[in-house]
Amino acid sequence: MHHIDVRIEKDVYAANDRLAAANAAHLKEHGVRGFDLLGAIGSGKTALIERLVPLLAARGLAAGAIAGDVYGDDDFRRLVALGIPAVNANTGTECHLDAHLVEHAIDDLPLDRIDLLFIENVGNMVCPTDFALGAEKRIVVVSSTEGDDVVNKHPMMFRGSSIGVINKIDLAPLVGCNLDRMEADMRRYNPEIRVFRTNMKTGEGVAALLDAVLE
């Protein structure tokens, strides 16, 4: 039983990796740069897209987005309100997007009219880590209200990401969150990670973050 289980798990990951590579090639062919947005529910992933889109427009760059959620269209409607091409990807019961879902979502996007694609994963700090989607960078967003032990509890999420965002810095004193611990934990798990502190309500920190995204 256990052996069969492990073999299937390996097959699933290998199949996903092949599809992710195909997605990456497909995006590249159309000159679109893809970015995964990861993080817990309410960390600020959609809010980050809302902040980045106007900054990108000011640089002459057009974005599209995929909204990944188990259920509902709350995030999708916020993306549509931004006036960008967006696709709602509901996973039903799954705790993460996979490359196959993203392949279908990409098919519904006008790739020749966008320069960047934000792929917002299901709000979850565990499941998405094993599933490549075809993006060039992973950006993980955590917030002070999740507690300053959130990074330590989820090493894999940070090992696989090139940018770490610490959001809701204005609320840190109210929830007794030590932002320095969060940042130190990120660097301990991934010495290469670029860390930014943001407040999506005001836009603080987002311009510097955008430079790192586009680098």
Added chain:
Amino acid sequence: MHHIDVRIEKDVYAANDRLAAANAAHLKEHGVRGFDLLGAIGSGKTALIERLVPLLAARGLAAGAIAGDVYGDDDFRRLVALGIPAVNANTGTECHLDAHLVEHAIDDLPLDRIDLLFIENVGNMVCPTDFALGAEKRIVVVSSTEGDDVVNKHPMMFRGSSIGVINKIDLAPLVGCNLDRMEADMRRYNPEIRVFRTNMKTGEGVAALLDAVLE
């Protein structure tokens, strides 16, 4: 491939359900009432245990706890500091506890010295729903800072829980969270659910919640 996959999935759930029933019987034999605590990272599950333990002690009831996390002992250390028997259950890479992990954790607890057992799951709004652990009630904790769409995004979590806790109500105005929407969504997905609004920082709402837990 798909057929094998589904068969194994069913076997995994059936095996887990059998172990969960055995856990429930084991706890009952020792006169211990078990409660699952579910919710996202940072929602306030550990804080709820911290608030409940002294209230229980005042009623002559002793609690024990299992701290479920992917990695680390942040929550476990908080439980130990409460002076209650506690076990740290790290899942490694899994996004949820299962009945087998809980069975081993229970073996490490002095069941004859406790009246209640809190089983704090991994911070995750998706994965834990399918895995019974052997508790008599599921309590799901969400917080205002997760956004007022958090309930709508996770129907299954609320359908399977008998108590819904909305925490960090003091921060709702600061993050633009509509608490009434959260409560209405809970009742829409589960008309039987008991809903409580709390502030774990002050203890507001916790005494009423405890009455419902013990009912």
